[in-house]
Amino acid sequence: xxxxxxxxxxxxxxxxxxxxxxxxxxxxxxxxxxxxxxxxxxxxxxxxxxxxxxxxxxxxxxxxxxxxxxxxxxxxxxxxxxxxxxxxxxxxxxxxxxxxxxxxxxxxxxxxxxxxxxxxxxxxxxxxxxxxxxxxxxxxxxxxxxxxxxxxxxxxxxxxxxxxxxxxxxxxxxxxxxxxxxxxxxxxxxxxxxxxxxxxxxxxxxxxxxxxxxxxxxxxxxxxxxxxxxxxxxxxxxxxxxxxxxxxxxxxxxxxxx
Amino acid sequence: xxxxxxxxxxxxxxxxxxxxxxxxxxxxxxxxxxxxxxxxxxxxxxxxxxxxxxxxxxxxxxxxxxxxxxxxxxxxxxxxxxxxxxxxxxxxxxxxxxxxxxxxxxxxxxxxxxxxxxxxxxxxxxxxxxxxxxxxxxxxxxxxxxxxxxxxxxxxxxxxxxxxxxxxxxxxxxxxxxxxxxxxxxxxxxxxxxxxxxxxxxxxxxxxxxxxxxxxxxxxxxxxxxxxxxxxxxxxxxxxxxxxxxxxxxxxxxxxxx
Numbered sequence: 001x002x003x004x005x006x007x008x009x010x011x012x013x014x015x016x017x018x019x020x021x022x023x024x025x026x027x028x029x030x031x032x033x034x035x036x037x038x039x040x041x042x043x044x045x046x047x048x049x050x051x052x053x054x055x056x057x058x059x060x061x062x063x064x065x066x067x068x069x070x071x072x073x074x075x076x077x078x079x080x081x082x083x084x085x086x087x088x089x090x091x092x093x094x095x096x097x098x099x100x101x102x103x104x105x106x107x108x109x110x111x112x113x114x115x116x117x118x119x120x121x122x123x124x125x126x127x128x129x130x131x132x133x134x135x136x137x138x139x140x141x142x143x144x145x146x147x148x149x150x151x152x153x154x155x156x157x158x159x160x161x162x163x164x165x166x167x168x169x170x171x172x173x174x175x176x177x178x179x180x181x182x183x184x185x186x187x188x189x190x191x192x193x194x195x196x197x198x199x200x201x202x203x204x205x206x207x208x209x210x211x212x213x214x215x216x217x218x219x220x221x222x223x224x225x226x227x228x229x230x231x232x233x234x235x236x237x238x239x240x241x242x243x244x245x246x247x248x249x250x251x252x253x254x255x256x257x258x
Numbered sequence: 259x260x261x262x263x264x265x266x267x268x269x270x271x272x273x274x275x276x277x278x279x280x281x282x283x284x285x286x287x288x289x290x291x292x293x294x295x296x297x298x299x300x301x302x303x304x305x306x307x308x309x310x311x312x313x314x315x316x317x318x319x320x321x322x323x324x325x326x327x328x329x330x331x332x333x334x335x336x337x338x339x340x341x342x343x344x345x346x347x348x349x350x351x352x353x354x355x356x357x358x359x360x361x362x363x364x365x366x367x368x369x370x371x372x373x374x375x376x377x378x379x380x381x382x383x384x385x386x387x388x389x390x391x392x393x394x395x396x397x398x399x400x401x402x403x404x405x406x407x408x409x410x411x412x413x414x415x416x417x418x419x420x421x422x423x424x425x426x427x428x429x430x431x432x433x434x435x436x437x438x439x440x441x442x443x444x445x446x447x448x449x450x451x452x453x454x455x456x457x458x459x460x461x462x463x464x465x466x467x468x469x470x471x472x473x474x475x476x477x478x479x480x481x482x483x484x485x486x487x488x489x490x491x492x493x494x495x496x497x498x499x500x501x502x503x504x505x506x507x508x509x510x511x512x513x514x515x516x
Contacts, residue, residue: 139337
């Protein structure tokens with residue numbers, strides 16, 4: 001839930017309303033262009049009266065369309081931001097080609113993650129070819145303290161970010177997290193098993209700017225059962241090579257905002 | 259302001275917060291990818307403390323990025339909806355070509371408007387070639403009771419929409435509005451001068467589905483000084499012809515949601 005992403009103690013009524021609006025809106029995606037009221041209530045776990053009120057507000061603002069048949073769809077109001085979001089965040093075609101070749105090599109889903117505040121967000125994804133594959137949602141903030149991509153991104157984050165992360169997660173120790181991130185930064189790649197989710201593994205490497213800053217993390221992810229020691233060796237080679245290639249090609253105009 | 263779009267009496271605290279969030283977000287567009295706190299406060303006319311709170315909330319939700327230099331930009335969180343919004347609302351390339359040819363013919367800005375609830379929204383725009391031209395924002399809800407495009411869209415709207423519009427605008431008379439809309443519907447085009455804005459004129463015609471429903475309005479707009487009687491005659495021919503062409507080509511996948 002979006003609300004979970006908000007620091008405890010900072011949630012007041014207005015803030016909660018905005019978070020709920022995002023919770024409702026993020027149920028709509030390419031696979032779910034329409035949603036019924038029942039689905040929205042069930043998936044957000046909000047009271048029906050709250051959902052109805054949020055939907056009516058978003059409808060009036062053009063962000064939701066009440067189809068008048070108990071279904072809702074995303075409103076044309078989002079066009080306000082589509083062009084800007086694409087020009088800011090879309091990964092260039094050359095970089096996408098490298099991602100696609102990496103999928104062809106490894107068979108696993110490939111993502112480019114960036115750090116935004118205390119979250120990681122996938123800005124591009126090319127799905128793996130196997131039946132059982134990893135699929136994340138682009139544009140959705142995920143936690144920044146677990147997973148291979150997160151560790152790579154932390155390698156380029158200021159010390160204050162590590163401290164803030166540890167503040168929000170009492171089970172984290174800032175010194176051991178820092179040591180781990182530093183080690184990964186020196187090695188040039190990260191491998192994690194079951195950190196984000198049981199049964200999910202990942203290999204990630206940094207995409208760097210011309211002056212060596214960590215811009216993003218190139219990551220492949222899939223079921224732990226496929227990430228055996230042998231395959232991980234191959235995956236590490238492929239991912240670090242592809243990340244270096246994208247670093248030299250450039251991510252596209254998104255680099256200006258990272 | 260987005261809040262103005264919400265029916266009086268229905269605005270409570272939560273609703274107001276969502277409207278304010280949209281007010282802040284819609285300041286960001288291709289021409290303004292970054293905004294300073296000062297600009298946001300001035301343009302929304304909200305108290306600075308409110309703006310700071312809304313920005314912090316949107317930041318935590320991934321929709322805004324605090325660049326840490328007193329500027330803010332649109333967050334990668336919008337990628338959640340970019341693909342869906344484009345597949346739902348993007349006008350097809352063939353229809354856009356007709357729009358571009360219409361601009362070449364008339365020199366005026368061309369828009370395709372759809373009706374969403376009690377608003378009209380531009381889902382596609384090709385700007386005119388003159389120095390003084392009409393420019394509207396795509397994705398932003400505009401009033402449905404004034405302007406050529408609005409009158410065309412009302413021709414395809416149910417009676418209940420006219421009634422609701424009149425309820426919100428005590429200076430409107432439902433019978434005369436209905437008569438006007440019916441007349442325009444029969445003529446097949448609308449011409450308005452200074453209805454939406456003093457000095458702005460427009461000519462619009464309906465884009466129809468295969469079974470004759472009004473899907474959208476094709477509209478050209480510009481300064482009244484250029485919309486002389488002679489030119490308007492030419493404009494009406496060009497717009498009705500282009501609208502008929504788009505009707506037969508089809509608007510694209512957006513038709514499924516209109």
